[in-house]
Amino acid sequence: MKNWNTLLIGFFLFTLVLVGMTLPSLRVDAAPNQQGFVTATPGPDGRILYTVVEGDNCFTVAAKHAITVDQLRQFNTRLDENCTIIPGQQLIVGLAAPVTAPTAPATATPTPAAAAPTPFDGTTEVCVLLFNDINGDALRQSDELGIDGGAVSLTNINGSYSQTQTTTSAIDPDLLEPVRSCFTKVPPGRYNISMAVPDGYNPTMSLTYTLEVKAGDRASVDFGAQAKTVTLQDPAVEQNSGRSPVLGIVGLFLLLGGLGLGYFAYRSNQPQSKLKGSPLMKR
Known part of the structure; x- marks a missing residue:
């Protein structure tokens, strides 16, 4: 009876050791399955990208990121009618606010005291x-x-x-x-x-x-x-010949009159012909 109890205790201890040796191997085998899905993070432009792995399709990718297949198509307009994807392909699975560089906090600039206005006397x-x-x-x-x-x-x-x-x-x-x-x-x-x-x-x-x-x-x-001493300027007298045109006209008439008188005097002094009225003049 005593040997039977010792045998049971030994079998129990052997079982515990065997189970303990088996658990680490189970954890090592499970690691590759856990690393198959990498959580996508937003990029600087706000797009959340996911890299397709072996065995993925549009339904599994949409399910992993809690979106519908229609939303996945809207994010990725180049997908064909069959929603064909290949390993290594990057898909947009969401949009976030763009990452902005941190800016220095604004510092308050002291406002210079306003100059006292000049008193206005109302004049x-x-x-x-x-x-x-x-x-x-x-x-x-x-x-x-x-x-x-x-x-x-x-x-x-x-x-x-x-x-x-x-x-x-x-x-x-x-x-x-x-x-x-x-x-x-x-x-x-x-x-x-x-x-x-x-x-x-x-x-x-x-x-x-x-x-x-x-x-x-x-x-x-x-x-x-x-x-009062300012006077208007007299118009300049044109001095082309130095003679008045009226005097020129009067002189012309006097010249013509003199010529007429001379001609009349010349005719008066001519002797008349004695043959005037004789038959010889009539031919």
Whole structure:
């Protein structure tokens, strides 16, 4: 009985050893089957690619990636009617978002403090020019500069503001333009501008002007005057022969009259023939 128990225990231990030796071989044999399917991963362009292995067909590939055969055909438009695939062929089995390179986090740029605005006093500026209107066309040309000695006044129509300045012929060296007489810090409103030209000039346009200015505006008004000594250029007399055509005609008539008188005198002094009226003249 004791030997029987020993035999059973030995058989049990032998069986355990045999089973233990068999399990590693089973695991080694199962490894190739597990490596037959490789999980597809998205590429940089977002396409999920699968490489066909031996024994694959459209149904097994679609099943491996949880899609339908129709979806597989939509991803791979070059498949034929029989959905023929060969080992090594790459198939698109899905689409994912394209892989983008990581970007550096945006850093906050400190905003420079805004410059304090210039206080606005709510006034305006009116500048006036009296220019030498050389050609008298009431339009200022680039070569028509300012006139000294004119008097310009700016008066509000309600009488709340009135100032007077003198015009000048100075030139701004930076702008190369005539210097204007400017009234600064003028309150908004409606104003009359009056100009008095200096002696020796005649105005070429109206010497009064009315304008309305608003806060912040800068108005500019021009007046023209022409020197009294400026005269229109006399038309040049054509000097071809130095003689008047009327005198030539009169001389021609006198010449013809003289010739006629000479011819008449010549005929009067000729002797008459004594044979006139005789029978010899009648033939």
